[in-house]
Amino acid sequence: VGEEGALNTVQGSNPSGVHGEESFAVDVRVALFTVAEGELLLALTGGDHAAALPRQTLRPGASLDNVALGVVRTAIGSGPDYIEQLYTLEHTIDGDHDAVSVSYLALIGTHGAASPSVSVSWASPSGPLGAGLDHKVVDYALVRLRAKLGYTNIAFNLLPESFTLTQLQTTYEVILGRRLDKRNFRRRITASGILQPTATHLREGSHRPAALYRFSRDHDPSSYLTPPWAWGAER
Amino acid sequence: VGEEGALNTVQGSNPSGVHGEESFAVDVRVALFTVAEGELLLALTGGDHAAALPRQTLRPGASLDNVALGVVRTAIGSGPDYIEQLYTLEHTIDGDHDAVSVSYLALIGTHGAASPSVSVSWASPSGPLGAGLDHKVVDYALVRLRAKLGYTNIAFNLLPESFTLTQLQTTYEVILGRRLDKRNFRRRITASGILQPTATHLREGSHRPAALYRFSRDHDPSSYLTPPWAWGAER
DNA sequence: CCAAAAGTGTTGCTCGTACACCCATGA
DNA sequence: TCATGGGTGTACGAGCAACACTTTTGG
Numbered sequence: 001v002g003e004e005g006a007l008n009t010v011q012g013s014n015p016s017g018v019h020g021e022e023s024f025a026v027d028v029r030v031a032l033f034t035v036a037e038g039e040l041l042l043a044l045t046g047g048d049h050a051a052a053l054p055r056q057t058l059r060p061g062a063s064l065d066n067v068a069l070g071v072v073r074t075a076i077g078s079g080p081d082y083i084e085q086l087y088t089l090e091h092t093i094d095g096d097h098d099a100v101s102v103s104y105l106a107l108i109g110t111h112g113a114a115s116p117s118v119s120v121s122w123a124s125p126s127g128p129l130g131a132g133l134d135h136k137v138v139d140y141a142l143v144r145l146r147a148k149l150g151y152t153n154i155a156f157n158l159l160p161e162s163f164t165l166t167q168l169q170t171t172y173e174v175i176l177g178r179r180l181d182k183r184n185f186r187r188r189i190t191a192s193g194i195l196q197p198t199a200t201h202l203r204e205g206s207h208r209p210a211a212l213y214r215f216s217r218d219h220d221p222s223s224y225l226t227p228p229w230a231w232g233a234e235r
Numbered sequence: 236v237g238e239e240g241a242l243n244t245v246q247g248s249n250p251s252g253v254h255g256e257e258s259f260a261v262d263v264r265v266a267l268f269t270v271a272e273g274e275l276l277l278a279l280t281g282g283d284h285a286a287a288l289p290r291q292t293l294r295p296g297a298s299l300d301n302v303a304l305g306v307v308r309t310a311i312g313s314g315p316d317y318i319e320q321l322y323t324l325e326h327t328i329d330g331d332h333d334a335v336s337v338s339y340l341a342l343i344g345t346h347g348a349a350s351p352s353v354s355v356s357w358a359s360p361s362g363p364l365g366a367g368l369d370h371k372v373v374d375y376a377l378v379r380l381r382a383k384l385g386y387t388n389i390a391f392n393l394l395p396e397s398f399t400l401t402q403l404q405t406t407y408e409v410i411l412g413r414r415l416d417k418r419n420f421r422r423r424i425t426a427s428g429i430l431q432p433t434a435t436h437l438r439e440g441s442h443r444p445a446a447l448y449r450f451s452r453d454h455d456p457s458s459y460l461t462p463p464w465a466w467g468a469e470r
Numbered sequence: 471c472c473a474a475a476a477g478t479g480t481t482g483c484t485c486g487t488a489c490a491c492c493c494a495t496g497a
Numbered sequence: 498t499c500a501t502g503g504g505t506g507t508a509c510g511a512g513c514a515a516c517a518c519t520t521t522t523g524g
Contacts, residue, residue, distance in 0.1 A: 022294050023258035026335055059257050060333040064325050088323040088337050090299050098295040100261055100335065102323050166476075183478070184514065191512090206523030207475040401503075418505070419487065426485095441496035442501040477520070484513080493504070 024090075025099040028067040029055035029134070031086070031141035032075060032106040034122065035158045040174045041122035042138065043075055050130045053137060054120065058102075068104040075120045080106035082157035087140055091133050103137040105144055107157040149175055153194055156215040162198050164210035165189065259325075260334040263302040264290035264369070266321070266376035267310060267341040269357065270393045275409045276357035277373065278310055285365045288372060289355060293337075303339040310355045315341035317392035322375055326368050338372040340379055342392040377410075384410055388429055391450040397433050399445035400424065 031053060032043040044051045054075040056067050064085070072080045083106040093099045125142060129135050148154045155171050169185050189195060195213045203209035266288060267278040279286045289310040291302050299320070307315045318341040328334045360377060364370050383389045390406050404420050424430060430448045438444035 022260065022292055024261050024293065024295070024335075025257060026259050026261070057257055058259065058325075058335075060259070062325075064323065064335075085322060087320060088299065090293075090297075100259075100293075100299075100337075102335075164476090181514075181516085182476090183516085186477080187479095188513085203522075205474070207473080208477075208521035210476060399503085416487075416489085417503090418489085421504080422506095423486085438495075440501065441499095443494035443503045445503060472524090474522090475520100476522095478518090479516105481515090482513105483515105484511100486511085487509085489507090491505085493502105495501085495503100497498105497500090 025093060025097060026058040026102065027055050027099065028058055028064060028071060028102050028104065029053040029137060030068055030071045030075075030083075030104045030106050031125075031138050032072055032080065032108060033125070033141070033145065033158070034108045035171050035174055036122070038170055038174060040125060042125040042127075043120050044123050044129075045075070045120055046130070047119065047121050047123075049128070051123065051128060052130045053103075053134045055101075064102055068102075068106070071104075072106050072108075076108060078108070080157075081109050082107040082154060084144075086137065086144060089133060089136065101133060101137075103141070105141045107145075107154070109156075109158055110160045146175055153215070156194075159215075162200070162212040162214050164202055164212060166210060168213075260328060260332060261293040261337065262290050262334065263293055263299060263306060263337050263339065264288040264372060265303055265306045265310075265318075265339045265341050266360075266373050267307055267315065267343060268360070268376070268380065268393070269343045270406050270409055271357070273405055273409060275360060277360040277362075278355050279358050279364075280310070280355055281365070282354065282356050282358075284363070286358065286363060287365045288338075288369045290336075299337055303337075303341070306339075307341050307343075311343060313343070315392075316344045317342040317389060319379075321372065321379060324368060324371065336368060336372075338376070340376045342380075342389070344391075344393055345395045381410055388450070391429075394450075397435070397447040397449050399437055399447060401445060403448075 030043075034041050034043075043054060045054050046052055054071050056071045056074070058064065058067055065083075068083060068085070069079055072078075072083065083104055086103040086105050088100060088102045090098060090100050125138050129138065145154070149172060155168065155175070158171050158175075159167060165186055168189065169180060169182065172185070173180055194216050196216045198212040198214055200212045201209040202212050265278075269276050269278075278289060280289050281287050289306050291306045291309070293299065293302055300318075303318060303320070304314055307313075307318065318339055321338040321340050323335060323337045325333060325335050360373050364373065380389070384407060390403065390410070393406050393410075394402060400421055403424065404415060404417065407420070408415055429451050431451045433447040433449055435447045436444040437447050
């Protein structure tokens with residue numbers, strides 16, 4: 001998309017326009033989460049000692065976002081329900097060349113359908129990881145995920161299409177790592193109007209059946225990034 | 236910091252370990268803001284038609300953060316009062332090679348002291364920009380800046396060490412692009428306890444002098460990234 | 471009838487918003 | 498004395514947190 005007309009005007013420390021020794025291997029790695037049976041799980045490759053986040057080397061002509069999508073598809077056989085870029089870090093390969101790593105946060109709801117196509121396994125995000133870089137990425141992914149739980153509907157991307165309020169609450173609790181009050185939670189959610197009731201109920205034990213709900217799309221305000229008094233009224 | 240033991244385990248599409256054609260030029264560019272005379276200003280190089288964000292090519296061995304700091308120092312002769320990484324985008328140089336650009340948001344308070352060392356000028360962030368990529372970076376920088384205004388003390392990095400409450404309020408208004416109520420603003424700020432009163436007053440016109448305050452450090456909770464009910468009480 | 475999970479209301483407090491007037495100073 | 502910006506209080510509504518019992522079902 002040709003740009004960079006003014007590359008050398010001031011800071012350009014590469015007057016020749018040749019890349020030579022000033023070029024880097026770039027990889028894209030993804031912290032892909034799901035929730036199953038009351039646990040938050042992270043997709044890892046090369047299990048056991050050398051566990052690592054799924055990743056892919058960036059090749060010329062590819063976009064970062066598309067590579068990130070490809071990493072997820074390769075890992076679990078389907079695209080994610082949610083994905084966003086996290087952070088970019090530099091690191092060293094073999095102590096020789098320098099490299100740059102662009103990380104993404106991704107979520108998948110019904111991870112059961114297409115089982116991991118390759119040697120990808122689901123593990124606790126607090127478990128061991130081979131690379132130090134992956135630790136940073138996972139830690140930061142969890143911070144972002146917890147934060148966005150508050151002002152977005154990101155949690156719905158960790159659930160199947162229809163779900164009970166208890167399932168939804170459990171998802172929140174698993175991510176936040178603490179219990180929430182049932183009545184307050186239900187009031188918050190229902191008051192926000194992001195739920196569409198389904199006619200159906202889920203009966204699955206010797207107890208009262210639970211109503212099933214569906215996420216009402218067109219309601220995810222990513223504009224919630226602003227503080228209460230930064231968008232609305234007040235004068 | 237040798238890592239990457241498991242590089243080729245699963246997604247590795249570079250089995251030889253050689254970079255060859257899979258390497259990229261990486262540059263670091265900074266959206267550096269200041270506030271002067273009731274205006275939010277952006278540092279630009281190569282004025283007029285070819286205006287661009289200050290940037291620097293990444294060289295092996297350098298860290299992204301240090302390069303970003305260097306870009307600011309080169310541009311205005313001193314380090315920023317605040318800096319954080321924003322986002323990473325891929326783009327094309329000369330329609331030939333592919334490149335990756337890591338962008339940063341930076342703030343400087345008293346920008347007057349060391350005047351721009353090179354051909355850097357302060358301009359409105361809504362003005363024209365040579366590169367399309369720079370537009371995206373500036374737009375996103377403004378979104379982040381406005382958002383962080385709410386749950387961090389980021390605004391103090393745009394002010395001199397001591398300042399009046401009106402100066403502080405003006406800073407908020409300039410960034411948010413709208414007026415705020417004086418009494419509510421002062422109550423919010425003083426109630427938060429992030430201000431230390433100075434004994435001094437500022438007299439600068441035929442009107443009542445304004446009390447000068449100092450920002451009380453050790454009070455910038457970056458942990459405000461979490462929602463109200465995600466960190467504190469509730470059972 | 472009993473275990474087990476679903477479902478439901480009220481109260482107090484904090485915080486954001488709207489709104490108008492007196493104070494201190496220099497000219 | 499007057500023009501200019503500095504400084505102050507109150508009342509309403511919204512939203513969060515604390516807290517316990519009844520309902521429906523399968524076995």
